[in-house]
Amino acid sequence: MAADPTVVGSRSDGDRETTTALPELATVAWRPRVDAARLDRQDALWTLTTAAHVAPFLLAAAVLVWLEPLLVPVALLCLVHAWAIPALYAQRGANVVRPGPRGAAGPERASVGLLGDLIGHEARALHARTGLVLEPGGLGTWVVGEAGALLVRHGRRRRVACWCVQVREPELPAGDRIAHLLLALRADETGFATVANLAFSGAPWRVRARMRRAQRPALDAARAAARAAGRRAS
Amino acid sequence: MARLIRMDRTGHTTVAEWSAADPEAVARAVEAFREELDRGYLAMVSTGPGHAEQVRELPLDADTVILRLPISGG
Numbered sequence: 303m304a305a306d307p308t309v310v311g312s313r314s315d316g317d318r319e320t321t322t323a324l325p326e327l328a329t330v331a332w333r334p335r336v337d338a339a340r341l342d343r344q345d346a347l348w349t350l351t352t353a354a355h356v357a358p359f360l361l362a363a364a365v366l367v368w369l370e371p372l373l374v375p376v377a378l379l380c381l382v383h384a385w386a387i388p389a390l391y392a393q394r395g396a397n398v399v400r401p402g403p404r405g406a407a408g409p410e411r412a413s414v415g416l417l418g419d420l421i422g423h424e425a426r427a428l429h430a431r432t433g434l435v436l437e438p439g440g441l442g443t444w445v446v447g448e449a450g451a452l453l454v455r456h457g458r459r460r461r462v463a464c465w466c467v468q469v470r471e472p473e474l475p476a477g478d479r480i481a482h483l484l485l486a487l488r489a490d491e492t493g494f495a496t497v498a499n500l501a502f503s504g505a506p507w508r509v510r511a512r513m514r515r516a517q518r519p520a521l522d523a524a525r526a527a528a529r530a531a532g533r534r535a536s
Numbered sequence: 537m538a539r540l541i542r543m544d545r546t547g548h549t550t551v552a553e554w555s556a557a558d559p560e561a562v563a564r565a566v567e568a569f570r571e572e573l574d575r576g577y578l579a580m581v582s583t584g585p586g587h588a589e590q591v592r593e594l595p596l597d598a599d600t601v602i603l604r605l606p607i608s609g610g
Contacts, residue, residue: 412547
């Protein structure tokens with residue numbers, strides 16, 4: 303039986319009662335808490351699932367051409383399917399950091415100001431260029447957007463996991479949306495990953511190609527940070 | 537002066553300000569804090585670079601307490 307993911311611990315520090323587990327975990331109580339080993343399994347399962355979707359179309363294309371060369375057009379259709387399936391999943395992954403519609407300039411500016419107070423100078427500069435916030439964590443380097451986050455794990459820069467997670471308040475400005483996710487991530491990283499839904503896990507180039515051009519440096523920076531962390535660890 | 541900030545549609549709103557040496561301001565801040573928690577907000581304080589904590593009582597020694605809404609998977 304899986305351990306209760308909401309129970310990590312709470313403590314009383316003088317007059318400050320704090321908790322280290324996200325309260326949102328109660329809404330996904332059936333999910334085991336995410337950790338590095340679970341992420342490994344999710345990555346492997348995602349690869350297997352993709353292969354299971356793609357392989358039959360590749361096989362069908364080869365068999366059709368082998369049986370009857372005149373069936374090349376049908377074989378090509380199979381190949382298009384084999385290409386499109388991972389592409390659609392990658393698009394779903396890239397969508398988690400797609401910027402939402404902007405509201406009035408004043409609130410947007412105020413929210414970015416508050417977000418800027420939460421992050422360092424480099425992250426602030428990257429956010430100004432990309433609209434995304436780079437956040438180092440225990441599992442890897444996160445790229446936090448308005449409706450989700452990307453995770454490049456330490457030493458595994460050839461894979462990115464895209465997590466769909468957001469605050470359900472449509473009128474919040476963009477900076478506040480990111481700040482909500484950032485504070486939750488900082489409070490309980492594995493809890494954050496447990497609450498979030500995995501939208502894609504796979505090659506970063508697939509996601510990068512589907513991100514907005516201005517956003518791509520954020521993923522590049524996360525990959526560079528993951529590579530550096532991997533080198534430090536080895 | 538410490539601040540209790542709520543993230544909302546305006547960007548953010550300062551709900552209360554207090555100084556530990558001002559008992560009346562502290563009392564107002566504590567009351568405002570509890571009202572916001574009753575409305576469903578979660579209170580967070582930064583505890584160093586890259587770290588934050590959820591608090592259930594107003595930490596009088598904090599510089600800034602930020603109120604956020606719950607998140608959920610999309």
